[in-house]
Each structure stands twice: as structure tokens, then as C-alpha cells.
Amino acid sequence: MNKSAIIQKVLSEFYQRNLDNELKVENNIQLARRKSPEFFKLEKQLRLLNFELAKCDNKIKHKQIEKQIDDIKKQIEIELEKINLTENDIVVKPHCPLCNDLGFKDNVMCNCLRKAINKKLLEISGIKKFEGHTFKDSDENVLNKSKNLKKAYEKSWEFINKFPNSKVKNLVFLGDVGVGKTFLLECIANEFINKDYFVIYTTAFNFSNAVINALTKSDYERETLLSPFIDCDILIIDDLGSEPLMKNLTVNCLFNILNERERKNKTYIISTNLDLEQLNERYGNRVFSRLSNQRTNACFKLNGSDLRINATKNKK
Numbered sequence: 001m002n003k004s005a006i007i008q009k010v011l012s013e014f015y016q017r018n019l020d021n022e023l024k025v026e027n028n029i030q031l032a033r034r035k036s037p038e039f040f041k042l043e044k045q046l047r048l049l050n051f052e053l054a055k056c057d058n059k060i061k062h063k064q065i066e067k068q069i070d071d072i073k074k075q076i077e078i079e080l081e082k083i084n085l086t087e088n089d090i091v092v093k094p095h096c097p098l099c100n101d102l103g104f105k106d107n108v109m110c111n112c113l114r115k116a117i118n119k120k121l122l123e124i125s126g127i128k129k130f131e132g133h134t135f136k137d138s139d140e141n142v143l144n145k146s147k148n149l150k151k152a153y154e155k156s157w158e159f160i161n162k163f164p165n166s167k168v169k170n171l172v173f174l175g176d177v178g179v180g181k182t183f184l185l186e187c188i189a190n191e192f193i194n195k196d197y198f199v200i201y202t203t204a205f206n207f208s209n210a211v212i213n214a215l216t217k218s219d220y221e222r223e224t225l226l227s228p229f230i231d232c233d234i235l236i237i238d239d240l241g242s243e244p245l246m247k248n249l250t251v252n253c254l255f256n257i258l259n260e261r262e263r264k265n266k267t268y269i270i271s272t273n274l275d276l277e278q279l280n281e282r283y284g285n286r287v288f289s290r291l292s293n294q295r296t297n298a299c300f301k302l303n304g305s306d307l308r309i310n311a312t313k314n315k316k
């Protein structure tokens, strides 16, 4: 699913929500008519008065009708209360009065649509569970312990703020377990989501499972399953090297996806516990030459002391 497909999906959900809402209101009105003959009578009077008001061009008469309408509305409220309904149950009201649930006003995207798209992007991105991890949450004390990590944070922040005009297209973080790569990737993912980019965040393990699953399907299904990895604005793969390797399948697929993204000028961000030599050994030269390409990629080595171990040591 690409971004315009997501917008279409959200808009059709808006439309369906309005249809459901109208149906609910219609049912409530039928119920009120059945339960309260008085309501039925008042409703008819109200309709007639509204009709009269519309064609009335006498100011004084206009005021009088308006007053009558107010009175009828009050009586309707009382009748509705007797059968446990309120005015809100019998009037279709848009969720967003600014755009009347159209998603756009004066050709500008309304905030309600923006918010709904963002929510959908979060759901699809796979990062919903760490919604709160942001650059503001990163612990200064921890960053000060590792010069490399601090630099990686600063450069990532710069990358995000200059995006899509940053000098390099992709980021690669190399380093041992526990140096804080995953938290950094989560922060990056959240920043991009907040800027309305379509982000896919996946662990290499889940990525590999998704690829293997897709490869067992028909051509059409496979394309649908794999297209988010190619079409999303930012693809983030955490912990490359930790997944079980089916050489011909996963490596080929990883290569194809990286290649496609490069062709479409789209960004990927990858973290791995392997060093460059091990990456070359495991994924072969085609993948390695892409990941280590200094023209397009910024590589950060985060080896050094294990922050998680340090944190426990300090507590003792």
C-alpha cells in the first residue's frame, strides 16, 4: 500500500462512518415515531414551520416563526427524554464540523484527516508499541557515556531535519548488542511518522518471515505483501543479521528491495550487530556494496561499551 492508497482508505472509512451514522440516526427517528405519537406530531409541525420560514420575507413574521420553531424544539427535547433519547440521537452531526467529514476544506487537508492518516501510518508502520520513544526521551547521561552514540544521534537528527535534502540517502548503524541502536531507530521512526512520512519499521526477523511468507504466494499476492517494503517513504530494518538466513531467498529479496528503493530514490535505515566484513560474508557483495556505499549511505560504528551492562553495573 502506498501513501495515496492510505489516504484513499482513510477517506473511504470517513465516508462509511458517515453512512453508518446516518443509518443510526434514521433508526432512532423511526423508533421515536413509533414510541411517541407526540414526537411524530411535533416533527411534522417543525417541518412545516421550517418550510414557512424559508419562504417568509417579512422580518416580523420571520422572528415569530423562529420563536415557534424554538418552542417546538424544546417540546421535542422533552418528548425525546421520555423515551431515553436526546437531540444528538436524531440529528446527523459531522465528526469534524470544520470540513463536514470531507477531509478537505478549500482544497487544504483538514487536521482531522491528517490525524487519521497519521494513526493509520502508525498502525501499518509496526511501531505503535513504542509511540513515546522520541529524541526528547533520549537520556543525556547515556549519550554522554558514548561519543559514537552521541554522534549518531546528532547526525540522525540532522538527517531528519534536512530530509529529503540530506546529503546521504540512507543510514546504517553497526554495533554490538546493547549499544542503543534499537532505541535510536525507534526515535527516528517516530520523528518521520510525526512528519507524515509513510514509515515501515520491522525487525530483520519479521522482515525475513514476511519475505518467506510472500514467496509462497501467487504473483499478485506476493506483490501486495512486499510492496510496502518498496513503496514506503522510509524503510527501517532493525537487527539485520539476527534473522535465520535462507540464502537464495532472503538475500535475493533483500537485494531486490534495496535495489528497487535505490532506483526510486527512497530511504532505508538499517541496524546490524555485524561488522562490515561479516555483512559481506553473510549477504554477499551485491548487498554489501549497497550498504557500504559512502556516496549514498552514512555508516555509524557504535561498538564500544555495552550501555545496558554499564547501566546495571552502575546500579550495583
Ligand SMILES: [Zn+2]
Pocket (backbone or CB within 6 Å): 096, 097, 098, 099, 100, 101, 102, 103, 104, 110, 111, 112, 113
Ligand atoms: Zn475535518
